[in-house]
Each structure stands twice: as structure tokens, then as C-alpha cells.
Amino acid sequence: MTSPMSKPAMLGCLLVLIALAVIxxxxxxxxxxxxxxxMILALFALSLNVLxxxxxxxxxxxxxxxxxxxxxxxxxxxxxxxxxxVSMPVSVxxxxxxxxxVAWFCTRLTDIYFAMLTLAFAMLVWAVLFKxxxxxxxxxGFVGITIPAFLDGRIPLYYFTLIVVAASIALLWLICHSAFxxxxxxVRENRTRAGFVGVDTRRMxxxxxxxxxxxxxIAGSLFALFKSGMYVENAFWTxxxxxxxxxxxxxxxSFFGPAIGAAVLHMLEITTNRYTEYWPTVLGGILLVxxxxxxxxxxxxxxxxxxxFSGSGGAR
Amino acid sequence: MQGLExxxxxxxxxxxxLNSVSMGMNYFIIxxxxxxxxxVLRVINxxxxxxxxxxxxxxxxxxxxxxxxFWPAVIAAGIFLAAISVxxxxxxxxxxxxxxxxxxxxxxxxxVLIMGDVAKLIWGTDQxxxxxxxxxxxxWNLGVTFYPSYxxxxxxxxxxxxxxxxxxxxxxxxxxLTKAATQDREMLAALGINxxxxxxxxxxxxxxxxxxxxxxxxxxNSPVPGMDVFIIVECFVIVIIGGLGxxxxxxLGALIFGLVYNFGSVIxxxxxxxxxxxxxxxxxxxxxxxxxxxxxxx
Numbered sequence: 222m223t224s225p226m227s228k229p230a231m232l233g234c235l236l237v238l239i240a241l242a243v244i245x246x247x248x249x250x251x252x253x254x255x256x257x258x259x260m261i262l263a264l265f266a267l268s269l270n271v272l273x274x275x276x277x278x279x280x281x282x283x284x285x286x287x288x289x290x291x292x293x294x295x296x297x298x299x300x301x302x303x304x305x306x307v308s309m310p311v312s313v314x315x316x317x318x319x320x321x322x323v324a325w326f327c328t329r330l331t332d333i334y335f336a337m338l339t340l341a342f343a344m345l346v347w348a349v350l351f352k353x354x355x356x357x358x359x360x361x362g363f364v365g366i367t368i369p370a371f372l373d374g375r376i377p378l379y380y381f382t383l384i385v386v387a388a389s390i391a392l393l394w395l396i397c398h399s400a401f402x403x404x405x406x407x408v409r410e411n412r413t414r415a416g417f418v419g420v421d422t423r424r425m426x427x428x429x430x431x432x433x434x435x436x437x438x439i440a441g442s443l444f445a446l447f448k449s450g451m452y453v454e455n456a457f458w459t460x461x462x463x464x465x466x467x468x469x470x471x472x473x474x475s476f477f478g479p480a481i482g483a484a485v486l487h488m489l490e491i492t493t494n495r496y497t498e499y500w501p502t503v504l505g506g507i508l509l510v511x512x513x514x515x516x517x518x519x520x521x522x523x524x525x526x527x528x529x530f531s532g533s534g535g536a537r
Numbered sequence: 538m539q540g541l542e543x544x545x546x547x548x549x550x551x552x553x554x555l556n557s558v559s560m561g562m563n564y565f566i567i568x569x570x571x572x573x574x575x576x577v578l579r580v581i582n583x584x585x586x587x588x589x590x591x592x593x594x595x596x597x598x599x600x601x602x603x604x605x606x607f608w609p610a611v612i613a614a615g616i617f618l619a620a621i622s623v624x625x626x627x628x629x630x631x632x633x634x635x636x637x638x639x640x641x642x643x644x645x646x647x648x649v650l651i652m653g654d655v656a657k658l659i660w661g662t663d664q665x666x667x668x669x670x671x672x673x674x675x676x677w678n679l680g681v682t683f684y685p686s687y688x689x690x691x692x693x694x695x696x697x698x699x700x701x702x703x704x705x706x707x708x709x710x711x712x713x714l715t716k717a718a719t720q721d722r723e724m725l726a727a728l729g730i731n732x733x734x735x736x737x738x739x740x741x742x743x744x745x746x747x748x749x750x751x752x753x754x755x756x757x758n759s760p761v762p763g764m765d766v767f768i769i770v771e772c773f774v775i776v777i778i779g780g781l782g783x784x785x786x787x788x789l790g791a792l793i794f795g796l797v798y799n800f801g802s803v804i805x806x807x808x809x810x811x812x813x814x815x816x817x818x819x820x821x822x823x824x825x826x827x828x829x830x831x832x833x834x835x
Contacts, residue, residue: 279639329825333638344770345814462646505650
């Protein structure tokens with residue numbers, strides 16, 4: 222059973238989609254690059270939110286699946302000369318299988334122990350990427366990916382990313398609004414009670430983890446195409462923290478919140494870097510503001526402002 | 538396996554063993570602070586790595602720039618970090634004890650980001666070298682081999698700190714109060730104990746250990762930007778192996794970590810990082826809460 226999308230939300234999605242489709246026509250190369258990166262990061266943040274917002278499990282190692290997707294795509298395209306129709310599905314599959322394996326371990330634990338374990342696994346992935354020089358080129362980064370001819374160029378790559386991201390987000394929306402998504406929320410709200418009603422909570426959390434990892438893999442494989450390279454930093458734990466901040470900034474209790482968070486944070490980063498090299502401090506400051514004043518993120522803030530003006534109570 | 542043959546040479550074996558133990562002991566000092574803070578405050582402190590880095594930098598400033606000597610610099614680093622941590626605890630952490638763990642984790646990450654920039658602002662991006670303390674610049678003859686004296690002293694400092702922390706947490710009134718605070722904070726407060734002071738003191742001691750650990754590591758790992766984000770995950774591995782919140786667990790975890798790291802890299806050169814995380818995996822397969830950890834309450 223899928224709950225339908227509300228009319229205004231549907232209209233909003235349509236408008237965003239049209240706007241995204243029109244951007245390349247403006248001919249601004251910089252705007253296109255920024256938008257592609259935002260789309261990829263948005264998918265990355267949304268994928269993480271399946272785990273955090275819906276099932277209530279904080280992963281501190283989500284970058285691992287992004288990096289696995291990206292590196293697999295890069296290596297298959299370049300070192301093995303495979304067509305993208307093979308390399309992309311296989312890279313997503315790799316991310317999914319890795320998530321299945323890690324999730325089995327991590328879902329044995331909960332809360333803080335869960336977060337620590339996801340972090341440890343992500344660092345294992347990082348260490349392998351770092352040390353396996355023959356395959357990944359280590360800390361020099363895997364650069365110069367062979368981009369398939371039909372994607373060679375800014376505009377084709379832009380539309381390819383748009384289509385893949387839009388389709389993935391649509392799929393994620395369906396998953397999150399299905400009965401499965403509802404059960405996840407039940408698990409998040411009260412694991413014990415959900416267990417009493419007969420929900421296999423560990424299995425649910427495992428599935429959420431796998432869904433999150435798989436979509437992060439899609440985002441990663443797109444990122445490899447866009448940057449035409451992958452770097453070990455993409456798998457480092459600070460990257461996992463960054464996507465967590467995007468999710469939180471947007472608002473983890475709304476479906477589209479993390480995408481908004483990704484867009485806002487990425488644009489802030491670009492703007493800040495123009496003036497100062499101290500982006501980490503700005504990011505830390507933003508994080509403090511969210512933690513102390515905006516627990517429900519920007520979407521929560523918008524909701525609050527809206528409620529104030531319409532005079533109704535704070536129903537979420 | 539060229540590495541295995543090399544290990545059959547007793548001299549080489551002893552050197553690797555001592556490398557493992559001295560590294561493990563240095564890590565233990567840092568991890569013990571992390572574990573102590575988690576045990577009482579239930580906060581996983583990502584900023585602990587930044588505290589370590591500040592300790593190393595402070596050691597450089599006091600010993601090399603001001604020329605006050607190495608051991609005073611170690612003590613100064615401890616005091617410096619104690620002061621920073623009290624400030625942070627009073628202004629930020631305090632508000633998050635009742636919030637979700639995610640919020641606490643991210644708060645500590647915000648501190649990592651900001652402290653990393655502050656370190657760059659104060660010390661720049663150069664790599665500094667800190668010289669070994671007077672009298673410990675050479676090597677001692679152990680019969681089978683000569684070994685750097687500073688590292689041997691490190692092997693001794695670890696157990697001293699272990700006993701010190703053990704004594705304070707298990708044999709003093711303060712230790713009993715910290716235990717009571719983890720059990721039932723409201724009751725303790727109702728009995729007239731100043732619980733916030735207890736929390737502050739635990740945070741202070743844990744952070745001072747990070748500072749001391751950083752200062753002691755400075756001669757062997759030159760202070761450099763970015764060292765904070767590496768050490769913290771290694772400390773996480775140690776405390777997870779040992780069991781979060783367990784002092785003896787961190788001690789054993791640190792020793793195991795040192796052994797796996799050093800012997801692993803002899804047998805498979807360049808594989809040391811992979812080994813540490815694989816080790817963690819194996820331990821967690823057998824004991825999900827670490828060697829000395831207790832199962833969490835649902």
C-alpha cells in the first residue's frame with residue numbers, strides 16, 4: 222500500500238524537475254557543474270536518510286558505499302574497458318552486497334554501538350582502497366576514467382545524471398512510502414513495541430541499511446563519472462559525517478529534507494571557499510546552530526514559520 | 538613469505554615486540570581517556586583526536602619553541618587540554634547530555650572541524666619535529682639488541698597510567714561517585730552531590746589523558762595537521778575491541794592493536810591499516826560488545 226503524494230508536493234517536484242531540465246539551456250558551465258554535484262549529493266543524502274530518518278539508525282560510515290559504487294564504476298570502465306551498461310549496474314550491485322554484509326554485523330547492535338561499527342567498517346573500506354595501490358592507485362586517486370562516448374561532454378552527462386537521480390529518488394520515495402517505510406518508522410519510534418506486534422526489527426533495520434547502501438552506490442557511480450576520478454578521501458569518515466550533516470541540515474524527518482540540505486550545504490561551501498579557506502569552521506558553526514537551535518532542520522524551521530503565520534498548532 | 542622468515546630471527550622479533558608494546562602503550566593513554574569519558578558520560582567524543590593533536594602541538598611549543606624541556610611540556614599539554622575541555626564542557630556539552638546520541642556525536646564532530654582550523658591558525662600547516670627528552674636520546678642494551686630508550690620508557694608509562702586511573706576510579710570516593718552518576722543521576726543529586734562537577738571532572742581527566750598522550754607521541758609522530766582524524770578512528774578500534782567504557786579492555790585492546798599493526802605490517806607490508814579493522818571484525822563476530830564490554834540494555 223502506497224500513500225499518494227499530496228498535490229502541492231507533486232507540483233513542487235514537477236517544477237524542480239522542469240527547472241533542472243532547463244538549466245543546461247542557459248549555457249552557464251559553472252551552474253551546470255554545481256547542479257550536477259548537488260543532484261548527486263542529494264541522492265547520497267536521501268539514501269542515508271532511509272537509515273537515519275526512517276529507521277532511526279545513525280550510520281557514521283555511509284561514505285563507504287558511495288566510494289564502493291564510485292571506485293567499482295571507475296575501475297570497470299577504465300581498467301577493464303567494460304561498457305557503462307555493465308559497469309554501472311555492477312558497481313551498484315557491489316555497493317549493495319557490501320551493505321548486506323556489513324548490515325548483518327551492524328544490526329546485531331543498536332544506537333551508539335551501531336554507529337561505531339558502521340564507522341569501523343567504512344574505515345576498513347577506506348584502508349583497502351588506500352592500500353590496494355595496484356587496483357585503486359592508492360592515495361594518488363583513481364584519475365582519468367574512460368567516459369563512454371555518448372556521455373562525453375557536459376550536457377549529455379548532465380541529463381544522464383538528472384535521469385538516473387530522478388528515477389532513483391522516485392524509487393526511494395516509493396520505498397519510503399510503502400508499507401515497508403511505515404514499519405521502519407514504527408521500528409524507529411519504539412523498537413520493543415514494534416517487536417511485540419510481530420515485526421522482525423533486526424530484519425527491517427538490515428533491509429533499510431541495504432536500501433541506503435545501494436542508493437549511495439548509485440550516487441557514487443555517478444560521482445565517478447562526473448569527476449572523472451575517485452579519491453580515497455571519498456571513503457574517509459569525515460565524508461560520512463558531511464553527508465550526515467546534509468541530512469540533518471535539511472531535516473531528517475521529511476523525505477525531501479536531506480536533498481534540500483545537500484543543496485544548501487554545497488552552495489554554502491562553494492560560496493565560503495571563495496572568501497576563506499576556513500570552510501571547516503563554517504561547517505562546524507552550521508552544525509552547532511542545527512544542534513542547538515534547529516533540531517528538525519530547515520524543513521522543520523519552515524514548518525514552524527508556516528504554523529506561526531497560519532496560526533495553527535504545531536502538527537508535524 | 539619473506540616477513541615470516543625475518544620473524545624467526547630473535548633480535549628482529551624482540552624489536553617488533555617492543556615496537557608493538559610501546560605503540561600500544563601510547564595509544565592506551567589516549568584510548569583510556571576516551572573510554573573513561575564514555576563510561577561515565579556516555580558520550581563518544583570525536584574531538585578526542587583533536588585533543589590529542591593539540592597535546593602534540595602544545596608539546597612542540599613548550600619544549601622546542603620555549604625551550605622548557607620535554608617533561609614539563611608533557612605536563613603542560615595535560616593542563617592545557619584539561620582547561621580546553623572544561624571550557625567546552627561548560628559551554629557546549631552540558632546542553633546535550635539529555636539529547637539523543639546522534640546530537641552528541643555531531644556536536645563533538647563540530648568541535649573537530651573548528652579545532653582543526655584553530656590548530657592551522659596557530660601552528661600553520663608545517664610538520665614539526667620534537668626532539669627526544671634529555672637522557673633518552675639513545676638506545677639501551679637489552680642483551681639481545683639495542684632499543685631506543687624513549688620507547689622503553691613509554692612501555693613503562695602505560696602501566697603506570699593504567700594503575701593510576703584504576704586507583705582513582707575503583708578505590709576513591711570520587712570513583713564511587715562517578716559510578717553512581719552513571720547508575721542514577723537524579724538520586725545522586727538528591728543526596729546532595731554536585732553531579733555537574735563530577736561530569737566536568739571526568740571530562741577533564743579524560744581530555745588531559747588525550748593531551749598527555751599527544752605530547753608523549755610527539756617525538757615519534759611529528760605533529761602535523763590531519764593527525765586528529767586518523768588517531769581518533771584508531772582509538773575507536775581499540776576501545777571497541779576492549780569494550781566501550783572498560784579500562785582494562787582499552788589496555789588489552791591497545792596492546793592487541795599494537796601487535797597486529799606491527800606484526801601485520803612485517804608479514805604483509807603496507808597492510809597494517811587493513812589488519813587493524815579486520816581484527817576488529819573478528820573480535821566483534823565472537824563478542825559483539827568487545828572483550829570486556831557488557832551487553833547494552835535494550
